[in-house]
Amino acid sequence: MNTELLGIAATFLITLVIAIPLGKYLAKVFAGEKVWTDFLSPFENGIYKLSGINPREQMNWKQHMKAMLTINSVWLIYGFFVLLYQDKLPLNPDGNPGMSADLSFNTIISFVVNCNLQHYSGETGVSYLTQHFVLMFLHFTSAATGIASAIVVFKAFRDKTVTSLGNFWEFFVRSITRLLLPLSIIIALILAFSGTPASYKGKDQYVSLQGDTVNVSRGPAAQMIAIKHLGTNGGGWFGANSAHPLENPSYLTNMVEMIAQVIIPVAMVIAFGYFIRRKKLGWIIFGVMTAGLFLLLIPTISSELSGNPSIAKMGISQSTGAMEGKEVRFGPAASAYWSTVTTIISTGSVNSMHDSTMPLTGLWQMLAMMINSFYGGCGVGVLNYLIYLIIAVFISGLMVGRTPEFLGHKVEAREVKIAALITLLSPLLIMAGTALACFVYTDYGHADWAVKPASWLNNPGFHGFSEMLYEMTSSNANNGSGFEGLGDNNIFWNVSTGFVLILGRFLPIIGPVAIAGLLGQKKYIPESAGTLRTDTITFGIMTLAVILVLNALSYFPALALGPLAEYFSMLK
Template sequence: MNTELTGIIATFLLTLVIAIPLGKYLAKVFAGEKVWTDFLKPVEAGIYKLSGINIKEQMNWKQQLKALFTINVLWLFYGFFVLIFQDKLPFNPDGNPGMTPDLAFNTIISFVANCNLQHYSGESGVSYLTQQYVLMFLQFVSAATGIAAAVVLFKAFRDKTTTELGNFWEFFVKSITRLLLPLSFIMALILTFNGTPASYEGKDKFISLQGDTVNVSRGPAAQMIAIKHLGTNGGGYFGANSAHPFENPSYFTNMVELIAQVIIPIAMVIAFGYFIRRKKMAWTIFGVMTIGLFMLLLPMLSSELGGNPALAKMGISQTTGAMEGKEVRFGPAASAYWATVTTIISTGSVNSMHDSTMPMSGTWQLLGMMINSFYGGCGVGLLNYFIYLIVAVFISGLMVGRTPEFLGHKVEAREIKIAAIITLLSPFLILAGTAIASYIFTNYGNAAWAVQPKNWLNNPGFHGFSEMLYEMTSSNANNGSGFEGLGDNNIFWNLSTGIVIFLGRFLPIIGPVAVAGLLGAKKFIPESAGTLKTDTKTFALMTFAVIIVLNALSYFPALALGPLAEYFTH
C-alpha cells in the first residue's frame, strides 16, 4: 500500500517538474519572445501563406470568436459526413459500418468540443481513416482552440488598455506546432516502445488456452493515445479506453499518461501569470486549484482503498475488495488518482470502470466535473476559473463598499451579467437534462423508442439516477467519461448530450473571452491603498469559498438523490 501511494506522489511531483517550466516556455511563445522552437517559424509561415492568414492583423474579442466559430463549424460538417460514410471509404480493414445520423451527430460534436464522449466502441465503431483523419485530427485542433481562446484572455490583461488582442490564427497554429505536435511525437514513441500498437494492420488472430479463436484489434493506436491525453481529450482508441492493455500496457505507461493529461492545464496557469507579468497571481490560482485537487483526491483514496463493504460481508478481504472494476497492473491507489485528475480536468479517460467505484467516489468525480476549474482542460480550465474570479471580485467589492476592480479595470454591470449567465448555465444544462431523462425513464419506460427507456439503466434506484446525472455532467464539462451502466447509444441520449456538449463547450468560452475583451478595453486604474488585491491568500480563500458555495447550492440536491442516497442506504 505504501508503494502504491509513493507511486501517485511521484507521479504528481513529476507532473510539476514538467508543467512549471512548460508554463514559462508557453508564456514566451505567445508573447513572441525568443524560444528554442523558433526553428519552426518557416513551417508556420508556410501555413499562414497557404491559408491566406496575415498574423500581423490584430483582432478584437468579437473577431477572435468569429474566427473560432467559423473553423469549428467547418470541422463539424467535415467529420459528420465521414462518420456516416466511413464504410465506403479506405483504411477500413476490419469492415466497420458507417454510423447512424444520430450517433454521428453526437460523436462529431463531442470531438469538435474536446469532450470525446463515446457512445460507440472505439475499435469496432470507427475505421482507421476515421480514427486518424477525423477523430485524432480533432483532438489536436480542439485542444488548440481552447488554448488559443485562453491566450486572448492573456492578451487582454498584459497591456493597461487595449482592444488589440492578437491574432487567433497565430495562437491556434502555435499551440499545435510549438506544443501539441512535439509532445505528442515524444509520447507516441514512448507508448510504441512499451507495447502500444502503431501500425495499420487489421485484426490479429490467436488460439487461447481454452482452444478458442480470438480476434484482437490493432491499428494506429499510439498516435491517437498521445494527443488524447496531452490535449485533455480522453477519447479511447479502444472501447475500454486506458484500461485496455494496448492503450496502457504497464504502470510506467500509466504514469506517462497521467502526467501527460495534467501538464498543459497546469502550464497554462503558470503561463498566464508570467505573460501578464503577475507571477504571484499565477501561483495563487495554482494554489487554489491544487487544494481543490487534494480535497477531492484524499477522500477518493480513502473510499477506494477501503474496498467494498458488501464484498467484505461475503468474506472477501479488503485488498481484494478494493480491486472491483480495476486493473491488476495499476491497483486501487493509481486508479483513484486517475479517476480524480481525469474528472477535475476535461480528459475523461479511464484506467478503471467509474461505474464500479464506491458511491462516495462517484460524488467526488461528479463534483470535480461540476466545478470544472481545478486545472480544467487545455486553456478552458483557466477560462472557467476566470468566471469564478469575476464573481469573487464582485462579492468582495460589495462587502467592502467599493466598485469591484480586476487587474486595474472596473468590473461593472455588463461583465457581472455575463459572468452570472455563465455561472448559471452549467447547473441548468446538467439538472434540466437529468430531470428530462428521469421523467422519460419513469413515465415512458415501455415506449417503443429506438432503444426502450426501460433498458437505459442496468442499475435502477439511486445508482441509476447517478448514471444519468453523470452522463449529463460529463457532457456539460466536456469530460466524456461515463458510468457505463447506462445504455446511451440511442436517439435520446445521442441528441440530448450532443446539444449539452455544444452549449457547455462554447458558451463558457464566449463568456470569459467577452468579459476579458470588455475589461481590457476599459481605462486602466492604477493601484491605490484601497485597491482589492487579487493575488493574496485572503482573496484566494474568497475565491475558493465562492467555488464551494456556488456548486453546493447548485448541485447538492441532485447529489443527495444519487450517490449520497446510495451511500447512506448501503
Template sequence: MNTELLGVVATYLLTLVIAIPLGKYLAKMFAGEKTWTDFLRPLENGIYKISGINPKEQMDWKQSMKALLTVNSVWLVYGFFVLLYQDKLPLNPDGNPGMTPDLSFNTVISFVVNCNLQHYSGESGVSYFTQHFVLMFLHFTSAATGIASAVVFFKAFRDKTTSSLGNFWEYFVKSITRLLLPLSLLMAIILAFNGTPTSYEARDQYISLQGDTVNVSRGPAAGMIAIKHLGTNGGGWFGVNSAHPLENPSYVTNTVELIAQMIIPIAMVLAFGYFIRRKKLAWTIFGVMTIGMFLLLIPTISSELGGNPAIAKMGISQTAGAMEGKEVRFGPAISAYWSTVTTIVSTGSVNSMHDSTMPLTGLWQLLAMMVNSFYGGCGVGILNYFIYLIIAVFISGLMVGRTPEFLGHKVEAREVKIAAVITLLSPFLILTGTGIASFVFTNFGDADWTVKPANWLNNPGFHGFSEMLYEMTSSNANNGSGYEGLGDNNIFWNISTGLVMILGRFLPIIGPVAIAGLLASKKFIPESAGTLKADTMTFALMTFAVIVVLNALSYFPALALGPLAEYFTLLH
C-alpha cells in the same frame, strides 16, 4: 499499500517538474519572445500563406470568437459526413459500418468540443481513416482551440488598456506546431516502445488457453493515445480506453499517460502569470486549484482503498481495496488518482471502470466535473476559474462598499451579468438534462427510442440516477467519461448530450473572453490603498469559498439523490 501511495506522489511531483518550465516556455512563446522552437517559423509561415492568414493582423475579442466559431462549424459538417459514410472510404480493413445520423451527430460534436464522449465502441465503431482524419485531427484542433482562446484572454490583461488581443489564428497554429505536435510525437514513441500498436493491419487472431478463438483489434493507436491525453481529449482508440492492455500496457505507460493529461492545464495557469507579468497571481490561482484537487483526491483514494462495506459484512477480506472494475496491473490507489485527474482536467479517459467505483468516489468524480475549474482542460480551465474569480471580485466589492476592480479595470454590471449567466448555465444544462432523462425513463419505459428507456439502466435504483446524472455532467464539462451501465447509443442520449456538449463548450469560452475583452478596453486605474488585490491569501480563500458555495447550492440535491443515497443504502 505504501508503495501504491508512493506511486501517486511520485507521479504528481513528476507532473510539476515538467509543467512548471513548460508554463514559462508557453508564456514566452505566445508573447513572441525568442524560444528554442523558433526553427518552426518557416513551417508556420507556409501554413499562413496557404490559408491566407496575416498573423500580424490584430483582432479584438469579437473577431477572435467569430474565427473560433467559424472554423469549428466547418469541422462539424466535415466530420459528420465522414462518420456517416466511413464504410465507403479507404483504410477500413475490419469493415466497420457507417454511423447512424444521430450517432454521427453526437460523435462529431463530442470530438469538436474536446469532450470525446464515445457512444460507439472504439475500435469496432470507426475505421482507421476516421480515427486518423476525423477524430485524431480533432484531438489536435479542439485542444488548440481552447489554448488559443486562453491566450486571447491572457492578452487582454497584458497591456493597461487595449482592444487589440493578438491574432487567434497565430495562437491556434503555434499551439499545434510548437506544443501539441512535438509532445505528441515524443509520447507516441514512448508508448510504441512499450507495446502500444502502430500498424495498419486488420484484426489478428489467437487461440486462448481455454481454446477460444479471439479477435484482437490493432491499428496505429500510439499517436492518438498521445494526443488524447496531452490535449485533455480522452477519446480512446479502444472501447475500454486506457483500461485496455494495448492502449495502456504497463505501469510505465500508465504514469506517462497520467502526467501527459496534467502538464498543459497546469502550465497554462502558470503561463498566465508569466504572460501578464503577475507571477504571484498565477501561483495564487494554482494554489486554490491544487487545494481543490487534493480535497477531491484524498477521500477518493480513501474510499477505494477502504473496500466495499457490503462485501466486508460477508467476512471477506479486502486487503487490496475495492478491486471491482480495476486493472490488477495498476491497483486501486493509482486508479483513484486517475479518476480524480481525468475528471478535474476534463480528459475523460479511464484506466478503470467508473461505474464500478464506490458511491462516494462517484460523488467526488461528479463534483470534480461540476466545478470544472481545478486546472481544467487545455486553456479552458483558467477561463472557467475566471468566472468564479469575477464573482468573488464582485461580492468582495459589495462587502467593502466600493466598485469592484480586477487588475486595474472596473468590473461593472455588464461583466457581472455575463459571469452570472455562465455560472447558471452548467447547473441548468446538467439538472434539466438529468430531469428530462429521469422523466422519460419513468413515463415512457415502453416507448421506441431505438433502445427502450426501460433498458437504459442496468441499475434502476439510486445508482441508475447517478448514471444519468454522470452522463449529463460529463457532457456539460466536456469530459467524456461515463458510467457504462447506461445504454447511451440511442436517439435520446445521442441528441440530448450532443446539445449539452455544444452549449457547455462554447458559451463558457465566449463568456470569459468577452469579459476580458470588455475589461481590457476600459481605462486603467492605478493601484491605491483601497485596491482589492487578487494575489493575496485572503482573496484566494474568498474565491475558494465562492466555488464551494455556488456548487453546493447548485448540485447538493442531485448528489443526495444519487451517490449519497447509494452510499447510505450500501452502508446500512
C-alpha cells in the same frame, strides 16, 4: 499499499517538474519572445500563406470568437459526413460500418468540443481513416482552440488598456506546432516502444489457453493515445479506453498518460502569471486549483482503499481495496488518482470503470466535473476559473465596501451579468437534462426513443439515477467519461447530450473572452490603498470558498438523490 501511494506522489511531482518550465516557455511563445522552437517559423509561415492568413492582423475579442466558431463549424460538418459514410471510404481493414445519423451527430460534436463521450466502441465503431483524419485531427484542433481562446484573455489583461488582442490563427497554429505536435511525438514513441500498436494492420488472432481463437483489434493506436491525453480529449482507440492492455500496457505507460493529461492545464496557469507579468497571481490561482485537487483526491483514495463495506460484512478481507472494475496492474490507488485528474481536467479517459467505483467516489467524480475549474481542460480551465474569480471580486468588493476591480479595470454590471449567466448555465444543462432523462425513462408507453427506455439502466435505483446524472454532467463539462451501466447509444441520449456538449463548450469560452475583452478596453486604474488585491492568499481562499459554496448550492440535492443515497443504503 504504501508503494502505490508513493507512485501517486511521484507521478504528481514529475508532472510539476515538467509543467512549471513548460508554462514559462508557453508565456514566451505566445508573447512573441525568442524561444528555441523559433526554427519552426518558416513552417508556420508556409501554413499562413497556404491558408491566406495574415498573422500580423490584429483582432478584437469579437473577431476572435467569430474565427473560432467559424472554423469549428466547418470541422463539425466535415466530420459528420465522414462518420456517416466511413464504410465506403478506405483504411477500413476490419470492415466497420458507417454510423447512424444520431450517433454521427453525437460523436462529431463530442470531438469538436474536446470531449470523448463515446457512444460507440472504438475498435468496432470507427475505421482507421476516421480515427486519424477526423478524431485524432480534432484532438489537436480542439485543444488548440481552447489554448488560443485562453491566450486572447491573457492578452486582454497584459496591457493597461487594449482592444487589439493579437491574431487567433497565430495562437491556434503555434499551439499545435510549438506544443501539441512535438510533445505528442515523444509520448507516442514511449507508448509504441512499450507495446502499444502503431501500425495500420487489421485484426490479429491468437489461441487462448482454453483453446479459443480470439480476434484482437490493433491499428495505429499509439499516435492517437498520445494526443488524446496531451490535448485533454481522452477519446480512446479501444472501447475500454486506457483500461485496455494495448492502450495502456504497464505501470510506466499509466504514469506517462497521467502526466501527459495534466501538464498543459497546469502549464497554462503558470503561463498566465508570467504572460501578464503578475507571477504572484498565477501562483495563487495554481495554489487554489491544487487545493481543490487534493480536496477531491484524498477522499477518493480513502474511499477506494477502504473497500466495499457490503463485502466486508460477509467476512471477506478488503485489504486490497475496492478492486471491482480495476486493472490488477494498476490497483485502486493509481485508479483513484486517475479518476480524479481525468474528471477535474476534463480529459475523460479512464484506466478503470467509474461505474464500479464506490458511491462516494462517484460523488467526487461528478463534483469535479461540476466545478470544472481545478486546472480544467487545455486553456479552458483558466477561462472557467475566471468566471468564479470575477464573482469573487464582486462579492469581496461588496463585503469590504470597495469598487470591484480586477487588474486595474472596474468590474461593472455587464461583466457580472455575463459571469452569473455562465455560472447558471451548467446547473441548468445538467439538472434539466437529467430531469428530462428521468421523465423519458418513466414514460414507457408514450414515445419511441429507438430503444425501450427501461433498457437504459441495469440498476434502476439510486445508482441508475447517478448514471443519468453522470452522463449529463460529463457532457456539460466536455469530459466524456461515463458510468457505463447506462445504455446511451440511442436517439435520446445521442441528441440530448449532443446539444449539452455544444452549449457546455462554446458559451463558457465566449463568456470569459467577452469579460476579458470588455475589461481590457476600459480605462486603467492604478493600484492604490483602496484597491482590492487579487494576488493574496486571503483572496485565493475567498475564491475557493465561492467555488465550493456555489457548487454545493447548485448540485447538493441531485447528489443526495444519487451517490449519497446509494452510499447510505449500502451502509444499511
